[in-house]
Amino acid sequence: MKEPMPSPPWNFHNPVKVHFGAGCRKVLATGLSRHKLLVVTTARGRAQFTADPHLGMLESDITWSDRVNSNPGLTDIQAEIDRLSGQAFDAVLAFGGGSAMDAAKTMTAALTPGLACRDLATLISDPGRHLTKPLLPIYAVSTTSGTGAEVTPFATIWDHQNRKKLSLASPRLFPVTAIVDPELTHGLPRAATLSTSLDAMNQAFESVWNRNRTPLTTLMAARAIKLAFVAIPRLAVDLDDHDGRTFIAEASLLAGLCISQTRTAICHSMSYPLTAHFGIAHGLACAATMSAVAHEVLTAKPAGLAEVAALNGLTNAISLVQQLDSVLQTTDLRRFLATELPKRDAVIALLADMYTPGRSENFILQIDHDLLTRIIERDLE
């Protein structure tokens, strides 16, 4: 066995209590009984929650905020904050995918009693100044396997008017409890299943080609990648593959734990203008540049990929990237991008917006105009 290299100093902090596995949502029945609960979800989520044999029986006093749309907008969330302001809650339950989680975290930050700031734009501009005490406890129950937002301290909100992605980030936004119950993802339609699964796989890789990578995030990313490589091709042909759903749910959770430490990197940075301008779903927009990025990393700085390959019993980083390419080919990604993306010049025109502060500098390679152009030309035309 090859001797390991000594690690540079690293740290890890994630305070979320995690429950994973089929049926694990049952713990909420005892944990939240007789709570005054704000449930943040979509219209579809409310129907699923109410019909669920375990969640529908919750003996809590529930107030609903069930108008979350995908890519939740500043104005819509502000309207919900204004509507609910003055009501008292014991806890907030986020039920859904990344959008419901992001909306719930943001609303909690503005609705926690004793915190003065109800104006989202002000809150986002300086969360450290406004979030001066612990927030209401957030229980994050995921119904998709993608963002890992149930274990991260970030929330993405969109300024749709200006086609800009905003981020609220604070250690106070960590949920207290995350419930990742793969049974809740059964029945998710094909497009949402593939897009969110690609987001999960992408986030695992983003934590590997990342300046903040640590030995622990690499271990979790390696397992997330192994699970996603098995799950994605299986779900692409059979949405009712329950093992596939369980694999990708765990992959998503592990990738979320990874990015809660490393944050995301270049693919996310490049994805935001694709979503804001062309409406490409988040997971597809992130996966769009993945192959090109993997090949750039392979050429310039393959150590992280090589470590993941070794942890998964593969010969080297090249075989890991080959597997990634073949997994991507099992999805509708290329066909979808070919029909949904505009011509090269319209994508190149967004290049300056693809350097997202807080994302792009996490990438292990220096990002410049040439690198971004090469990635766009390889994957986005």
Ligand SMILES: [Fe+2]
């Ligand atoms: Fe993501």
